[in-house]
Amino acid sequence: MKRYLVGLIVLLCATASLGDDASHHFRRRPVRVFDANGAVVGDLTVFNTQDGVAFTVGDAVTVVPIRRVQDSSHRFSATDFQWATAGGARYASADCSGDPIVDYRSGPRSSVPVRRGTEAVVYIAVAGPMQLLTVRSSSNADLGTCAAFASPQQTLGYPVAAQIVVTRDHPEPLHIGY
16 A cells, blocks of 8 residues: 555656646746836847847838946946947938948848937848948947048948837837846
């Protein structure tokens, strides 16, 4: 009788441990990106070795990259992130105004993120093949400068089809969690 009861207890414990899916649930929980207000921006995703969040505008899906916040002493935060932007952007205008030319940098649909002050804007390319476009200036986001070219240059890229002001809807700093 004792063997029967011990066997029954072992069977119940084994069955109960199979019913507990806490370990399975943990593996299925998506890692998410949250904005400064605590709202979910989306699931953390990786595209082309760049961490980011996928956004859909119309029929275009692009991945907007994120990076760790860095202070004025060049130290990185352990917990705070911001929308990553291109180090520089190229423009058809001579004064870095208007939409930038989108190159092949990121996303299932090519896009280029540009920061102007505290505002981060993602410019999404038109559908179709690259086009030969004229470049007259380029900006350096880190220095906040614009350099006009002595003579226009030709480059392959895409005109802009849409844009997203990501900092307006999802203010920084961003956080990663479950």
